Amino acid sequence: MAKKPQLAYETRPWRDPAAKPFVRIKNVTKKFGDVLAVHDVSLDIFKSELFCLLGGSGSGKSTLLRMLAGFESPSSGTIEIDGQDMTFEPPYDRPVNMMFQSYALFPHMNVEQNIAYGLKRDHLPAAEIRDRVAELLALVKLQDYGRRKPNQLSGGQRQRVALARALAKRPKLLLLDEPLGALDKKLREETQFELVKIQESLGVTFIVVTHDQEEAMTLATRIGVMNQGEIAMIGEPTDIYEYPNSRFVAGFIGSVNMVEGIVTEDEPDHVRIRSAELGCDIYVGHGVDCAPDQILWWAIRPEKMELSRDRPEGLNGANVTRGIVEEIAYLGDISLYQIVLESGKRVRVSQTNSVRGNPDAITWEETVYITWGDNAGSVLTV
Amino acid sequence: MTTLDSRLPPPRRLRPWHGLERRLRDVGISGRTLVIAAPAIWLTIFFLVPLVVVFGISLATKQFGRPPYSPLLTTDEGKVQLTLHLSNYVRLFTDPLYVAAYLSSIRIALVATLITLVIGYPMAYAIARAPDKWRNILLMLVILPFWTSFLLRVYALSGFMRGNGVINQILGVFGIEPLVMMQTDFAVYVGIVYTYLPFMILPLYTNLVKLDTSLLEASADLGSRPWQTFLSVTLPLSLPGIVAGSMLVFIPAIGEFVIPSLLGGPETLMIGRVLWDEFFAATNWPRASAVAMAMLVVVVIPILLLQKAQDAVVERGK
Numbered sequence: 010m011a012k013k014p015q016l017a018y019e020t021r022p023w024r025d026p027a028a029k030p031f032v033r034i035k036n037v038t039k040k041f042g043d044v045l046a047v048h049d050v051s052l053d054i055f056k057s058e059l060f061c062l063l064g065g066s067g068s069g070k071s072t073l074l075r076m077l078a079g080f081e082s083p084s085s086g087t088i089e090i091d092g093q094d095m096t097f098e099p100p101y102d103r104p105v106n107m108m109f110q111s112y113a114l115f116p117h118m119n120v121e122q123n124i125a126y127g128l129k130r131d132h133l134p135a136a137e138i139r140d141r142v143a144e145l146l147a148l149v150k151l152q153d154y155g156r157r158k159p160n161q162l163s164g165g166q167r168q169r170v171a172l173a174r175a176l177a178k179r180p181k182l183l184l185l186d187e188p189l190g191a192l193d194k195k196l197r198e199e200t201q202f203e204l205v206k207i208q209e210s211l212g213v214t215f216i217v218v219t220h221d222q223e224e225a226m227t228l229a230t231r232i233g234v235m236n237q238g239e240i241a242m243i244g245e246p247t248d249i250y251e252y253p254n255s256r257f258v259a260g261f262i263g264s265v266n267m268v269e270g271i272v273t274e275d276e277p278d279h280v281r282i283r284s285a286e287l288g289c290d291i292y293v294g295h296g297v298d299c300a301p302d303q304i305l306w307w308a309i310r311p312e313k314m315e316l317s318r319d320r321p322e323g324l325n326g327a328n329v330t331r332g333i334v335e336e337i338a339y340l341g342d343i344s345l346y347q348i349v350l351e352s353g354k355r356v357r358v359s360q361t362n363s364v365r366g367n368p369d370a371i372t373w374e375e376t377v378y379i380t381w382g383d384n385a386g387s388v389l390t391v
Numbered sequence: 392m393t394t395l396d397s398r399l400p401p402p403r404r405l406r407p408w409h410g411l412e413r414r415l416r417d418v419g420i421s422g423r424t425l426v427i428a429a430p431a432i433w434l435t436i437f438f439l440v441p442l443v444v445v446f447g448i449s450l451a452t453k454q455f456g457r458p459p460y461s462p463l464l465t466t467d468e469g470k471v472q473l474t475l476h477l478s479n480y481v482r483l484f485t486d487p488l489y490v491a492a493y494l495s496s497i498r499i500a501l502v503a504t505l506i507t508l509v510i511g512y513p514m515a516y517a518i519a520r521a522p523d524k525w526r527n528i529l530l531m532l533v534i535l536p537f538w539t540s541f542l543l544r545v546y547a548l549s550g551f552m553r554g555n556g557v558i559n560q561i562l563g564v565f566g567i568e569p570l571v572m573m574q575t576d577f578a579v580y581v582g583i584v585y586t587y588l589p590f591m592i593l594p595l596y597t598n599l600v601k602l603d604t605s606l607l608e609a610s611a612d613l614g615s616r617p618w619q620t621f622l623s624v625t626l627p628l629s630l631p632g633i634v635a636g637s638m639l640v641f642i643p644a645i646g647e648f649v650i651p652s653l654l655g656g657p658e659t660l661m662i663g664r665v666l667w668d669e670f671f672a673a674t675n676w677p678r679a680s681a682v683a684m685a686m687l688v689v690v691v692i693p694i695l696l697l698q699k700a701q702d703a704v705v706e707r708g709k
Binding site: 106 | 613
């Protein structure tokens with residue numbers, strides 16, 4: 010068996026300050042007329058990473074990707090790929106290939122011709138092209154479809170042809186623009202894992218643009234969350250989910266309960282926040298960079314809280330509040346409770362359904378207590 | 392539950408022709424038949440019947456009188472006699488004038504179509520790639536000449552190319568000898584290309600504007616320089632537009648009469664002029680009809696060939 014390539018997520022080069030990045034985006038800004046599409050973005054991406062650029066529409070993620078491919082050039086800043094300045098290099102001179110959102114398969118060529126297109130440009134001998142095309146068709150499991158035209162293929166098959174065509178030239182860097190966007194849910198889930206498998210077996214660096222946070226969480230070694238042309242946060246999926254750095258990131262990824270509060274105690278080892286919305290104090294078991302009387306926000310994920318009928322102990326007279334169950338969404342594995350607090354604030358709490366058909370489950374209109382640990386939520390100052 | 396709607400009377404069908412439609416259907420005529428019948432009847436009266444008449448005349452011989460050709464059907468001692476003369480068609484092949492005229496027409500039409508394509512393609516491409524707000528203005532400019540009479544525009548061209556015309560006057564300012572442009576094949580090409588350019592640009596434009604730019608980006612991404620992308624992506628995908636535009640130029644150009652007679656010289660031989668001379672100068676209606684029928688065949692064959700080529704392209708695209 011061939012030696013397993015070293016995977017980015019096993020070595021985590023981004024944690025090593027001495028590691029040399031493979032793609033280095035430095036202070037890149039892109040303006041279209043007066044519109045600032047990308048604003049002062051700096052980003053290092055390492056070899057064999059599967060990096061996801063995540064953001065809503067108009068966040069600048071696609072523009073950033075198009076600048077990496079060479080279809081747009083930055084208004085200012087530089088882009089380095091594998092140590093070479095590629096800022097103004099035309100697309101046909103870059104060691105980069107792209108998989109388009111629309112797949113952009115050539116309709117007048119069959120599957121084989123589409124895959125061979127880039128190889129012919131490199132003037133490879135015909136026999137080598139044939140071998141390489143066969144190899145790629147096998148990789149994407151389309152051996153019997155070589156002679157078909159793109160419009161004789163299903164959406165999933167087209168997606169695989171597009172992937173094979175983008176991989177044909179063995180690029181150092183593969184850019185994928187919403188690679189799974191056009192597929193239905195079931196196919197998307199299957200393809201996600203296939204994509205990761207291919208990326209790992211080839212060791213190519215992938216940069217994926219997506220608006221689907223679930224997709225980003227599943228695929229990525231690291232995620233760059235973009236908002237209004239700027240990078241809001243860069244981190245591993247767990248960092249982004251568990252330790253968001255801003256209200257935007259906390260709200261964009263997953264569901265979250267966010268309350269406003271005022272700092273009443275600011276100690277090096279703990280912080281106490283009074284929240285009128287929540288109807289209680291929040292005790293945070295670590296120091297926070299803030300000042301007394303500062304207004305800030307506290308965010309907690311639905312699964313980090315617990316429900317009970319009896320009043321729980323709480324922590325130092327904090328971290329317990331009370332409300333009435335307004336809605337229950339039963340999702341099978343978990344149930345989502347929407348609870349109205351006395352302030353009128355609605356909080357979502359999810360509970361695992363560990364007991365089968367539990368007759369004693371909390372139900373509508375019940376008064377319940379909500380509690381959480383001293384490290385369960387994130388304190389956000391921006 | 393009573394809603395407001397259920398208390399209202401049902402809406403009346405606002406179709407006054409409904410009764411007529413039903414009556415027609417009773418005799419087996421549906422709306423679809425009527426829609427198809429209208430153009431079919433039009434074409435029968437104004438195209439098919441005249442064509443048969445012309446074909447009939449082409450099988451007669453010239454004679455003095457009114458009409459100036461021999462009748463096909465004669466009654467002789469109570470017997471109806473049908474006389475068909477093939478001499479007109481035989482003459483087309485034996486008289487070198489006709490063969491030369493047909494060949495020369497095809498040559499001029501082909502060359503003019505090629506020139507129109509070479510000029511029209513970049514123009515259509517530029518319009519299709521122009522910013523949205525410019526596109527309609529540019530298209531308007533292409534169509535604008537049609538607002539002036541065709542005849543007037545051809546006369547204006549001769550004003551440019553005359554011995555003492557605009558071009559030669561400008562050349563004279565720089566001390567260049569006047570050029571002979573009028574009464575040459577060159578003037579005919581200028582006339583045809585100028586007149587038919589919009590017919591080339593419009594179908595090419597409709598094709599090129601639909602071209603997905605991400606295909607061009609994909610091609611560049613896979614290592615193609617712009618000219619390689621043009622040859623391997625843009626050109627093959629615009630083939631239907633090229634075929635349509637070329638047909639729209641080639642077919643009217645082959646039978647063109649006005650341009651060669653106004654701009655061309657005595658040696659510019661085109662079938663349209665031969666036909667005119669036979670009909671008006673020689674008053675030989677049967678010969679003129681035979682020339683017309685033969686021209687129809689000459690024009691129809693390339694149409695059928697191109698149609699077949701286009702079908703093949705569409706088939707390959709599937």
